[in-house]
Amino acid sequence: MRITSIIIATTLLLSLFFNRVEAQVNRFQSGEKLTYGVYYYLMGVWVVAGDVSFSVESAEHRGKQCLKFIGEGGTHKRYDWFYKVVDRYESYVNPIDIRPYRFRRDVSEGDHYFVEDCVFDYSKNAIFSVLKIKEKPLQVDTSTLVDGSFDVLSMIYHARNLDYESFEIDQKVPINMFIDRETHELFIRYLGVDTYKHSEYGEIECYVFSPLLVNGTLFKSGERMKVYVTKDENVIPIYVESEIRVGSIRAELIDYTGLRAKLGAD
Numbered sequence: 714m715r716i717t718s719i720i721i722a723t724t725l726l727l728s729l730f731f732n733r734v735e736a737q738v739n740r741f742q743s744g745e746k747l748t749y750g751v752y753y754y755l756m757g758v759w760v761v762a763g764d765v766s767f768s769v770e771s772a773e774h775r776g777k778q779c780l781k782f783i784g785e786g787g788t789h790k791r792y793d794w795f796y797k798v799v800d801r802y803e804s805y806v807n808p809i810d811i812r813p814y815r816f817r818r819d820v821s822e823g824d825h826y827f828v829e830d831c832v833f834d835y836s837k838n839a840i841f842s843v844l845k846i847k848e849k850p851l852q853v854d855t856s857t858l859v860d861g862s863f864d865v866l867s868m869i870y871h872a873r874n875l876d877y878e879s880f881e882i883d884q885k886v887p888i889n890m891f892i893d894r895e896t897h898e899l900f901i902r903y904l905g906v907d908t909y910k911h912s913e914y915g916e917i918e919c920y921v922f923s924p925l926l927v928n929g930t931l932f933k934s935g936e937r938m939k940v941y942v943t944k945d946e947n948v949i950p951i952y953v954e955s956e957i958r959v960g961s962i963r964a965e966l967i968d969y970t971g972l973r974a975k976l977g978a979d
Contacts, residue, residue, distance in 0.1 A: 739808070740873045740948050743771040743780070744971035747949055751786075754961040763788040763798065765964065767869065769971075774805040774814045781805050782866045798822045804866040811871040816864035816891075831891075833858060842894055859896040862889040873948040877903075877920045888924070899924065901940075909941045909952050911966070917951060917977040918944040946974035 746768040753762045765786040772781035784802035800822070805815040816831040827846040834841060835858065844852040863871055868890060880886065880903040888899040901924040909919045919941040938955035942948050949972070954963040969976065 738874070739811075739870075740946060740973060741769050741870055742971065742973050743769050745769045745973075746968075746970050747966060748968040749950075749964045750967045751964050752962065754963070759963075761789065762962075764967075767866075769870070772805060777814075778808065779805050779814060780808045780811075780870075782870055784866050802866050804864055806867045806870070811863070811867055811874065813864050813867040816866065831864065831894075840891065840894075844894075854894050856891070856894050856896070859889055859891075859898075862891045862896050865890060865892055869950070873942070875948075877942075877944070877948070904939070906944060907941070911951065914951075914966075914976060919951060920944055920948075943977060945977055947972050947976065949976075 746766060748764060748766040751762045751765055753760045763786060765784065768783045768785075770781045770783065772779055782802075782804040784800075786798065786800045788798040798821070801819045803815075803817045804813050806813050812835070813833050815833065817829065819828050820826065825847075827844060829842060829844045831840055831842040838858045840856040840858050840862075842854045842856065844854070846852075868888075882903060882905045884903045885900040886903065888897075888901060890897045890899065901922045904921040904923055907919055907921050908916050910916050920943075922940045922942070924938055924940065938953065940950060941952040942950050949966070949969070950964075951966045952963070953965075955961065
């Protein structure tokens with residue numbers, strides 16, 4: 714299994730779902746940073762694969778004040794000789810409704826490298842993307858902008874603003890996710906509330922979800938993933954587990970700074 718799949722998968726694991734709201738109060742702020750340990754399970758052994766972090770900054774995009782989300786992931790240095798991964802994702806968004814203005818990713822994984830830049834043009838209902846893969850020619854594409862679509866990074870933060878208390882157990886919540894120049898119409902299934910026992914932070918009450926996955930190189934289609942987000946004012950993903958084609962993966966919160974409220978406090 715490629716380590717790159719674990720890093721990308723973590724971003725997708727934490728991109729929970731989409732549901733429009735008329736007004737919202739952001740449960741995150743500039744200066745917040747969340748860090749996760751990513752682990753791979755195969756043949757009875759959990760292996761520490763790498764770390765992934767998500768942070769929030771104040772920024773400007775084409776003269777407009779916005780929020781900038783940054784997702785960075787990489788393998789631990791002891792794996793560099795085998796398969797080195799250094800990935801960086803960026804998303805510039807409207808600070809009010811978290812609609813993405815621009816999504817960029819710089820991916821370096823072993824001998825595989827590419828840079829992708831996507832601009833969301835709401836006046837033209839289009840997403841313009843530029844893709845450069847190593848020495849290959851520049852690829853320019855235009856995709857239809859489906860209303861309510863988010864990139865995988867902005868989707869994480871939009872999801873944290875939702876009213877989880879309004880969902881019923883077993884309810885399916887629609888999701889629109891734009892990735893690889895396609896919009897995927899999926900859903901998540903709300904599973905209720907459970908307590909997650911964290912080795913460092915103790916027992917934390919969480920909302921639990923199971924997203925519908927797209928069939929691919931890492932995941933089989935279906936609801937094989939479980940996501941825990943804190944039932945507090947921050948609503949942050951704290952633990953994710955999933956079966957994959959070979960073995961299992963999990964991601965757990967290992968560090969945080971800049972939260973709006975105390976972790977685990979209602």
